[in-house]
Structure formats: C-alpha cells, structure tokens
Amino acid sequence: MARIGLSKLSHSYVPDPAAPADWAIKEMDIEWSDGGAYALLGPSGCGKTTLLNIISGLVTPSRGSVLFNGVDVTRLPPEQRNIAQVFQFPVTYDTMSVYANLAFPLRNRGIPDTQVQARVREIADMLELTDQLGRRASGLAADEKQKISMGRGLVRQDVNAMMFDEPLTVIDPHLKWTLRSKLKELHQRVGVTMIYVTHDQTEALTFADQVVVMQDGEVVQIGTPVDLFERPAHTFVGHFIGSPGMNVLPCEIRSGGAFFAGRHIPVDAGIGVPKPGARVELGVRPEFTRFADDGVPVTVIRVADAGRHRIVETRAGDTRINLLVPETAEVPTGDACLAFDPAHTRVYMDGWVSEAA
Amino acid sequence: MATKTDNNRAWLFVIPVVALVAFNALVPLMTVVNYSVQETFGDNLFFWHGLGWFEDILRSERAHAALGRQMLFTAIILVIEVPLGVAIALAMPRKGPWVSVCLVLMALPLLIPWNVVGAMWNILALPDIGLLGHTINAMGIDYNFTQQPIAAWFTMVLMDVWHWTSLVVLLAYAGLISIPDAYYQAAKIDGARGWAVFRHIQLPKMNRVLTIAILLRFMDSFMVYTEPFVLTGGGPGNSTTLLSIDLVKMAVGQFDLGRGGAMSLIYFLITLLVSWIFYTLMTRNESQ
Numbered sequence: 001m002a003r004i005g006l007s008k009l010s011h012s013y014v015p016d017p018a019a020p021a022d023w024a025i026k027e028m029d030i031e032w033s034d035g036g037a038y039a040l041l042g043p044s045g046c047g048k049t050t051l052l053n054i055i056s057g058l059v060t061p062s063r064g065s066v067l068f069n070g071v072d073v074t075r076l077p078p079e080q081r082n083i084a085q086v087f088q089f090p091v092t093y094d095t096m097s098v099y100a101n102l103a104f105p106l107r108n109r110g111i112p113d114t115q116v117q118a119r120v121r122e123i124a125d126m127l128e129l130t131d132q133l134g135r136r137a138s139g140l141a142a143d144e145k146q147k148i149s150m151g152r153g154l155v156r157q158d159v160n161a162m163m164f165d166e167p168l169t170v171i172d173p174h175l176k177w178t179l180r181s182k183l184k185e186l187h188q189r190v191g192v193t194m195i196y197v198t199h200d201q202t203e204a205l206t207f208a209d210q211v212v213v214m215q216d217g218e219v220v221q222i223g224t225p226v227d228l229f230e231r232p233a234h235t236f237v238g239h240f241i242g243s244p245g246m247n248v249l250p251c252e253i254r255s256g257g258a259f260f261a262g263r264h265i266p267v268d269a270g271i272g273v274p275k276p277g278a279r280v281e282l283g284v285r286p287e288f289t290r291f292a293d294d295g296v297p298v299t300v301i302r303v304a305d306a307g308r309h310r311i312v313e314t315r316a317g318d319t320r321i322n323l324l325v326p327e328t329a330e331v332p333t334g335d336a337c338l339a340f341d342p343a344h345t346r347v348y349m350d351g352w353v354s355e356a357a
Numbered sequence: 358m359a360t361k362t363d364n365n366r367a368w369l370f371v372i373p374v375v376a377l378v379a380f381n382a383l384v385p386l387m388t389v390v391n392y393s394v395q396e397t398f399g400d401n402l403f404f405w406h407g408l409g410w411f412e413d414i415l416r417s418e419r420a421h422a423a424l425g426r427q428m429l430f431t432a433i434i435l436v437i438e439v440p441l442g443v444a445i446a447l448a449m450p451r452k453g454p455w456v457s458v459c460l461v462l463m464a465l466p467l468l469i470p471w472n473v474v475g476a477m478w479n480i481l482a483l484p485d486i487g488l489l490g491h492t493i494n495a496m497g498i499d500y501n502f503t504q505q506p507i508a509a510w511f512t513m514v515l516m517d518v519w520h521w522t523s524l525v526v527l528l529a530y531a532g533l534i535s536i537p538d539a540y541y542q543a544a545k546i547d548g549a550r551g552w553a554v555f556r557h558i559q560l561p562k563m564n565r566v567l568t569i570a571i572l573l574r575f576m577d578s579f580m581v582y583t584e585p586f587v588l589t590g591g592g593p594g595n596s597t598t599l600l601s602i603d604l605v606k607m608a609v610g611q612f613d614l615g616r617g618g619a620m621s622l623i624y625f626l627i628t629l630l631v632s633w634i635f636y637t638l639m640t641r642n643e644s645q
Contacts, residue, residue, distance in 0.1 A: 056546065058542050058545070077545070078542070078545045078546045079545055079546065079547075079548045083546065084546060085542065085543070085546050087539040087542070087543060088539070089537060089539055091539050091540055091543040093557045093558065093561075094561050095557065095560075095561040096557065104547055104549070104557075105546075105547040105548055108547060108548035108549050108550075108553065109548050149543070152543075152547060
C-alpha cells in the first residue's frame with residue numbers, strides 16, 4: 001500500500017508540444033495519502049484516463065514524476081509498480097476457470113500453490129464468487145466478469161494501489177448500485193489506496209473521500225464531495241457537479257460590489273480586482289436560489305417535476321436561472337423576483353473563484 | 358378454436374431455391390452417382406454394375422496410394438502453414454503505415470491464378486535455367502524435381518506454402534487486431550509475458566478465425582489439383598500423383614467413367630466427413 005504523489009507532472013501525445021492544446025495533462029502536483037479512496041472526475045477527453053495510465057505505468061509522462069511512498073517510479077513498467085487496474089470493459093481470460101483467473105497474477109509471480117489456493121478462496125469469498133470458482137470465465141455476465149477483474153487485483157497482497165477506469169460503464173443499471181457498494185465495502189476491508197476514474201458524478205461522489213475534478217487536462221479542484229458542492233472553485237465544477245448545475249450570471253464589479261442586471265447582489269467573500277478584459281461572473285446553485293418579494297426580476301419559463309422537488313427554469317433577459325423548490329412550494333407564473341443566498345453566492349473571474357485581494 | 362388453413366401456394370416460394378440447388382449441386386452429383394453404378398462399353402450403352410466399382414476402388418492399391426499421398430500432402434501443408442501463418446501475423450505491425458504495405462504483400466500470392474502459380478514454380482525450379490533450381494544446385498545440392506521424388510515433393514510443398522500461407526496470415530491477423538488493448542494492459546499488470554500472453558489471450562481470441570483457416574486449408578489442400586499438376590504432372594513416376602490427379606487420369610484420361618464416378622463419391626465423402634469431424638471437434642472445444 002502506498003502514498004501516491006504526482007510531482008510537476010505533464011504529458012503530451014505529440015512529440016513537440018507547443019500550444020496549450022497539445023498537452024493531454026497540464027502540469028499538476030497531487031499528493032494522495034495511503035489507503036484513501038479517490039475519484040478522478042471529468043467529461044470524456046479531459047485526460048483522466050491518461051492520468052490513470054500514467055500512475056499505473058501504461059503511459060510514461062513527458063515531464064515530471066510519479067512517486068510511490070516518496071520513491072520515483074516514473075520509469076518503472078506496470079508489473080514492477082505492484083498496482084492493479086480494472087478496465088472499462090471487463091477483462092477476463094476466457095479459456096480459464098474463474099479460479100485460474102484469480103490465481104493468474106499469483107502464479108505469474110511464482111507463488112507456491114498452497115498459498116495461491118488460500119488467497120484465491122479468501123478473495124472469492126469476499127467477492128461472493130465462491131460458487132463460480134469452477135466455471136469457465138467466458139460464460140459469465142458482465143458484472144461477474146468485472147468482479148473477477150477486481151479479484152485479480154485484490155489477490156495480490158503487496159498491491160500499492162488499485163485503479164478503476166470507468167468500471168461500471170457496461171454494467172446494467174440495477175447492478176451498478178450493488179457493485180458500487182461492494183467496492184466501498186472492499187475498500188474499508190482491505191484498506192488499499194483506490195483511484196476511480198469516472199464521468200458520472202454520482203459514482204465519484206458516493207465512492208470517494210476526495211474527488212479530483214479535471215477539465216482539458218487540468219485539475220480544476222480537489223476536494224471532498226461537500227467542498228465541490230458548496231464551494232466550487234471554478235464555474236466548470238459548479239456546472240459539472242449538481243443536477244441541474246450552478247447558475248452562472250454575467251456580472252459587473254462597481255465600487256467593490258457585484259451587480260447583475262443593474263442590481264447589487266450581496267456575495268460570500270470579498271471580491272478581488274478583475275484584470276482588464278476578464279470575464280466576470282456570479283455563481284449560485286439552484287439549491288440556494290429562491291423566489292422573493294423583492295429581487296432580480298425574471299420570467300418563469302417552465303417547471304419540471306423531479307420527485308421530491310421541482311426544477312423551475314426562469315429567464316432574466318438572456319440569462320437562464322434555475323431554481324430548486326420543494327414539491328409543496330407555490331411557484332409563481334409569469335413575472336417573479338429572485339433572491340440568492342449570500343453565503344453561497346460567489347464571484348468568478350475568467351472561470352476561477354475570486355478571493356478578496 | 359383456431360383453424361389451421363392450408364395454403365399450398367406457399368410452396369411457390371420454395372421452388373426457386375429448389376431449382377437453384379438442383380441445378381448447381383444435385384443434378385451434377387446424380388450424374389456421377391449414375392456413372393458409378395454402371396458399366397459402359399461405348400456407343401452410349403450402359404449396364405447395371407451395382408456396387409462393383411466401389412468395391413474395386415476400395416481394394417485398389419493404386420487408389421490407396423493416391424489417397425495416402427493426398428493425406429500426406431494435406432498433413433504437411435497444415436503443419437507448416439498454420440503455425441507459420443500465425444507467426445507471421447504476430448510479427449506484423451498492429452498500426453502505422455506499414456500495416457497496409459504488409460497486407461498488400463500478403464494478399465499478392467492469393468491473387469495469382471492456380472495454373473500461373475504452377476507454371477511459375479515449374480520454371481523457377483528447373484535445375485538448369487530456373488533461379489531456384491539453379492541456386493540449389495550451385496550450392497552443391499543435387500536437385501532435380503523432374504527426376505527425384507523428394508525434390509518434387511519439396512517443390513510442391515514450397516509452392517503451396519508460398520501461395521496459401523497468406524490466407525492463414527490474413528485470418529489470424531484479423532483475429533489479432535480485434536483484441537482490445539485492455540487485454541494486453543491487464544496481462545502486463547498481472548505479470549504475464551510472452552508465452553502466457555499468447556497462450557491465454559491471443560490464441561483464445563484467434564480460436565474462431567483459426568478454425569476457419571484450418572478448415573479452408575484442409576479442404577483446399579485435400580482437393581488441390583491445378584498447381585501440382587502443372588508443376589509435376591504427377592511425376593516423377595507416380596510419386597506426386599495425388600488422389601485428385603489420379604481421378605482425372607482415370608475419368609478423363611482413361612475414360613473409365615464407372616471407376617471415376619465411384620472414386621469421386623468416395624473422395625467427396627472423405628472430404629465431407631473430415632471437415633465435419635474437424636468442425637465438430639473445434640466448436641465443441643469452444644462451447645465447453
């Protein structure tokens with residue numbers, strides 16, 4: 001088990017990267033503690049799988065280093081890093097039995113048969129695969145195959161970290177939940193560092209203690225699920241996490257205050273001085289937006305029922321503003337006024353949250 | 358209660374297929390069956406001969422020897438071409454500009470007509486003026502495929518390997534490139550190398566295409582006629598007279614229609630039977 005560090009790491013798939021767009025991974029420093037559960041969250045093509053492959057050793061980064069317990073492993077091949085990886089599509093050795101599949105990584109490392117047997121039985125028990133041990137892997141369903149992939153990582157006792165690359169993509173929806181809670185349970189039982197790549201915010205937020213949100217090869221925020229929800233560091237995080245995402249309103253800064261549609265909007269922290277030409281925006285989640293007697297004038301466009309609450313879409317000029325209101329609340333029709341919770345309203349400059357100067 | 362309505366017009370839809378199958382398979386085959394049970398002395402006079410020709414062929418040493426040579430040829434071809442084809446497919450690049458170059462090079466021999474291949478190798482292997490024949494003799498090895506049975510066999514096998522290994526290569530390659538990268542990555546992480554990767558990932562994934570490759574190579578080499586006939590004409594002596602060549606000699610050369618017919622049917626049944634056994638064994642292995 002290991003503490004994993006990425007130091008000044010960047011990667012490009014083109015030989016001579018010049019433009020920022022050439023970099024699949026832009027320079028980053030991350031420190032993950034031993035035994036934690038982490039998620040890499042971001043849209044397709046944001047570089048999260050590349051980052052995972054760099055950690056597991058399938059890809060060698062262009063610059064910077066990967067450290068396991070402080071030791072530089074950047075140039076080591078995957079088999080010498082002692083990591084396990086579960087892929088998007090279940091990888092099983094189809095001609096072998098489930099038992100032989102689980103034993104494969106141990107046998108390749110020349111571990112004596114008696115030990116292999118004990119370990120395989122233990123892991124099969126943990127994964128509830130004991131009944132299937134004698135069966136051929138080719139006939140199993142996707143979720144069972146994915147369990148075998150996990151098992152092949154878990155049987156090795158010296159594993160530094162386990163990587164998951166969108167492991168639930170091909171699993172039926174009703175089994176996703178079961179497998180996810182199984183994974184969480186395994187993490188608590190074996191205590192190995194786990195890194196989970198996904199574009200599904202629910203998976204990331206339920207699995208991980210800490211979520212790394214990525215966009216265009218860049219880490220935009222690292223934080224607990226609560227941090228990401230309550231204090232998004234970037235409008236992208238606000239937008240990507242939450243359903244619906246954060247409202248982003250164009251705003252002006254005048255004499256130290258934020259103004260939207262000509263009205264002063266009280267905000268959480270101090271406001272920095274915008275750089276000339278910077279894009280200045282206000283961010284507030286639909287959860288912290290409500291109807292008020294006095295406030296920003298809007299027109300109610302439509303109301304959607306989302307179970308325990310309703311999503312109300314309104315428009316202030318060209319700007320769309322969503323609200324979440326309880327199921328029982330009155331929703332005005334036509335013209336209305338909105339108020340924002342000052343504690344959860346922030347100013348963003350060029351996307352990044354603005355701190356007091 | 359639902360009543361079943363008989364509608365005999367449905368048969369009309371089946372007629373085209375029946376006609377097609379009849380003309381391209383059943384009718385020609387029945388002519389052969391017809392010949393195989395009769396004796397003729399010319400003038401279009403036929404006499405019933407029962408299973409006589411079949412007994413004759415089954416007891417004939419000449420037919421046994423020809424069948425033996427045919428089987429030996431097929432066995433040698435399979436033993437060489439299948440592993441060689443797989444090896445070449447493994448050595449081919451998986452991506453990049455060389456892929457198309459390799460594929461075109463591999464496909465070239467397959468595009469050459471059978472009799473051209475035979476003629477090409479005949480000239481190539483001539484001991485006096487042929488590039489191959491002359492080179493072998495220049496190296497101090499006495500080589501003359503028109504006089505030495507071993508040399509004739511060597512040339513015949515070499516020619517078939519040159520002509521048909523590509524088929525196995527292309528099929529095996531198709532199987533190989535369909536393996537997702539994740540399998541190789543998982544194998545790396547699981548600490549598997551070289552042989553284990555081949556044995557547990559590549560071979561199982563090539564299983565289906567290799568079954569087809571082996572079946573096709575079996576049928577083609579077991580029924581091969583043109584290339585060996587153009588190359589050696591069955592000689593020297595009878596040493597390269599395969600069953601197919603013997604059959605043509607008997608039916609067309611000697612105009613022995615009864616024996617020829619009986620032999621054709623036996624030949625056909627053997628091919629069918631062996632193909633069926635092959636296929637059953639290989640697919641049963643897969644479904645277990």
